[in-house]
Amino acid sequence: MRSPKKTAEYEKEPPTDDSFTVFLTGNELGALKPCGCSGGQLGGLDRRPAVLNAVPEDKRLIIDTGSFVNGDSEQDLIKYHIIIQALQLLDYDLVSLSEQDIETGRNLGLLEGIESTFNMISSYGTSEMNIPAKFTKEFSLKGRTVLSTVAAFDPESTPVDQIEELFALPSGMPSLNILILSKSDPETIKSITNTAQFVDCVVCPSESDEPAVIGNPNGRPLAFTVGRFGRYVCGLKVTAPPRVGQPLRLAFKAFPVEEDLPKDESLVKLYGDYQQIVKDRNLLEKHPRFALPNGLEYTGSKSCKPCHGYEYETWSNNAHAKAFSTLEQVNSQFDPECVVCHVIGLDYESGFISQQKTGHLINVGCENCHGSGSEHILTAGATELTEPKSTCLDCHTPEQSGDYAGNEDAFMEKIKHWREPNAAGNVK
Ligand code: HEC
Ligand code: HEC
Ligand code: HEC
Ligand code: HEC
Numbered sequence: 001m002r003s004p005k006k007t008a009e010y011e012k013e014p015p016t017d018d019s020f021t022v023f024l025t026g027n028e029l030g031a032l033k034p035c036g037c038s039g040g041q042l043g044g045l046d047r048r049p050a051v052l053n054a055v056p057e058d059k060r061l062i063i064d065t066g067s068f069v070n071g072d073s074e075q076d077l078i079k080y081h082i083i084i085q086a087l088q089l090l091d092y093d094l095v096s097l098s099e100q101d102i103e104t105g106r107n108l109g110l111l112e113g114i115e116s117t118f119n120m121i122s123s124y125g126t127s128e129m130n131i132p133a134k135f136t137k138e139f140s141l142k143g144r145t146v147l148s149t150v151a152a153f154d155p156e157s158t159p160v161d162q163i164e165e166l167f168a169l170p171s172g173m174p175s176l177n178i179l180i181l182s183k184s185d186p187e188t189i190k191s192i193t194n195t196a197q198f199v200d201c202v203v204c205p206s207e208s209d210e211p212a213v214i215g216n217p218n219g220r221p222l223a224f225t226v227g228r229f230g231r232y233v234c235g236l237k238v239t240a241p242p243r244v245g246q247p248l249r250l251a252f253k254a255f256p257v258e259e260d261l262p263k264d265e266s267l268v269k270l271y272g273d274y275q276q277i278v279k280d281r282n283l284l285e286k287h288p289r290f291a292l293p294n295g296l297e298y299t300g301s302k303s304c305k306p307c308h309g310y311e312y313e314t315w316s317n318n319a320h321a322k323a324f325s326t327l328e329q330v331n332s333q334f335d336p337e338c339v340v341c342h343v344i345g346l347d348y349e350s351g352f353i354s355q356q357k358t359g360h361l362i363n364v365g366c367e368n369c370h371g372s373g374s375e376h377i378l379t380a381g382a383t384e385l386t387e388p389k390s391t392c393l394d395c396h397t398p399e400q401s402g403d404y405a406g407n408e409d410a411f412m413e414k415i416k417h418w419r420e421p422n423a424a425g426n427v428k
Pocket of ligand 3: 034035036037038326327330332335337338339340341342394395396397400401402403404
C-alpha cells in the first residue's frame, strides 16, 4: 500500500512552460526486479513508470546509459532481450550502449530492429554498426527552443579536446549538453571542466548502487552517477533562467524506486514472460554443476529422519522446510538464480535438478547446513559432518536477508532443532 507521503513525492507535475526533466538510469546489470526475499528492497522495472510518468511525456527525455546485463550466460541473454522490451514499454527516448551491450546485442541479432523503438548512441559505435555518438532533441522553454544534446564519449580512446566536435557550437540558441562517459576518474572530469565549458552535465560510470553527485552540486559541469540495478531513477530538472542569456538552471534528484510504488501491468506481464522463458529453456537442468569432494553425495533431508527423528520434526516446522513452496508462490521455482538458495545443492552433481527429478532435495534442508550426508549415513553416524554455524551467511546476505546482520542469535534461536547433548533418546 502506498503511504500518503510517497504519493505526494511522485505526484504528477502540473504542466509548466518553464521546465523539462531529463531522467537517467543505467547499469541494470540483469536486475529486472528485486528478489523479494526481505522487505524494503528498491528497484523493479515494473515500478519505474511510477517515477517516470510523474512528468508529462512532452516534458521529459528518458535516457538509459546501458550495461544491461552482467555476462553472457543463456540467462543473461534472455534478460538482455527482456530489458530491451522493457525500455520500449517504458517509453525511453535514448539508450547509450556500452561496448558489452553492442557485442551481446549483435550476437543476438537484436540491434538491427531497435532503432524503431528508441534511439541509440554509443562511444563504441563501430562503422559496421553505424551507431552515432550523439542525439539531439528540442524542448520549448518559455517559448524559446532549447537544443538538448546527449553524447557518448570514451576518454580512453579519444582526447578530451575532441568533445567539442560532438556538440553544436553555441549559436545563441540555449542548449543543454550532456556527456555520458564510458570511463571516468577525477583527472578526466577536471580536464573536461577546463577544456569543455559548454558541457552542462557529465554522467560517470557507477561504482555503487546509489546515484551520487561527484564534486560540487552547483558546479558546471554537474557530474554524477546513476547507480546500479535500477534502484533509483535520476531526474535532472532543467528550468529556464530568470532572464534570457543566463544559463539554464539544473537540479539533480535521485528518486528511489520503492517497493510500495504501484506496479505497471504491462511490465508485470513482461516479467511473467521472462519466468516462462526461463522455464521453457530449462535453465535449471542446464545449470553448471561441480562434483562434491571425495565422492560425497546429497541424500535429502528425509534420509536423516530414521536416526534424527526429533531434529527432522523440528526442522519440518520451520521456515527452511517450506523455502521451495515460497518460490512456487511467486512462480520463480524454475529460476536458477532463485532456486540456488531455496533447495539443496543446485551447484553440485548430486544436488537439486528439478522438482520432478530430485523432489527429495527441495527446500533448505539438513545438508545445506551440515554438508552432504552420504558418508555419514553409510557409516551410521561415525563420519563427522561439517560445522554448520558458518553457513548462514551463504544465504542470509545483506541483500536477501536485511535483518540478519546484528540479529544472528535471534535467527539461530528460531531454527533450533537440536536437543541438549544429554537429553533422553539423543542418538549421541
Ligand atoms: C543411520 C543413522 C543415521 C543417519 C541416517 C544419519 N545420522 Fe546423523 N548421526 C548418527 C549418529 C549415531 C550420530 C552420533 C555420532 C557420534 O556422536 O559419534 C550422528 C550425529 C550427527 C550429528 C552431530 C555430530 C556431527 O557429526 O556433527 C549431526 C549434525 C548429524 N548426525 C546430522 C545428520 C544428517 C544431516 C543426516 C542426514 C543427511 C544424518 N545425520 C543421518 C546417525 C545417523
Ligand atoms: C541454503 C540457503 C540458506 C542457509 C544456508 C540458511 N538459510 Fe535461513 N533461510 C533461507 C531461506 C530461503 C529462507 C526463507 C524460507 C521461506 O520463508 O520460504 C530462510 C529463512 C530463515 C529464517 C526465518 C526467517 C523469518 O523471518 O521467519 C530463519 C530464522 C533462518 N533462515 C535462520 C538461518 C540460520 C540461523 C542459518 C544458519 C545456521 C540459516 N538460516 C542458513 C535460506 C538459508
Ligand atoms: C543468496 C540466497 C538467496 C537467493 C539467491 C534468493 N533467495 Fe529468496 N530468500 C533467501 C533468504 C535467506 C530468505 C529469508 C530472508 C529473511 O527472512 O531474512 C529468503 C526469502 C524469500 C522469500 C520469502 C519472503 C517473505 O516475505 O517471507 C521469497 C518470496 C523469496 N525469498 C523469493 C526469492 C526469489 C524470487 C529469488 C530469485 C529472484 C530469490 N528468493 C533468491 C535467500 C535467497
Ligand atoms: C539452517 C541450517 C540447518 C539446517 C537446515 C539443519 N541444521 Fe541441524 N544444526 C544446525 C546448527 C547451527 C546446529 C547447532 C550446532 C552447534 O551448536 O554446534 C545444528 C545442530 C544439529 C544437531 C545436533 C548436533 C550436535 O552436535 O549436538 C543435529 C543432530 C542436527 N542438527 C541434525 C539436523 C537434521 C537431521 C536436519 C534436517 C532435518 C538439520 N539438522 C537441519 C544447522 C542446521
